[in-house]
Amino acid sequence: MKSQTFRDAVADTFKRRAGEWIDGLALETIGGRYAWRSRVSDCRQLGMVIENRQRRRPDGSVISEYRYVPPVGQVALPFGEEARP
8 A cells, every 4th residue: 555645645634624724833744844835835736725824923933824725616535535426
């Protein structure tokens, strides 16, 4: 059985949490410490619409957050799965 790539793991996370803002630090644990931003970019190249925002915490630090916006009327399924009739 083929193991899941970091890109697939990030795409799967976005699809399972569609519409939910996900902290970049959480994506780091899924997509790899030094490559998670590239995995987000890879997901965008797959055609996924991923928004990002930054917000400032009370201590002055900035958090980057990302969310997947599935196409209207489309059910978000884990990466690699297809809808069944």
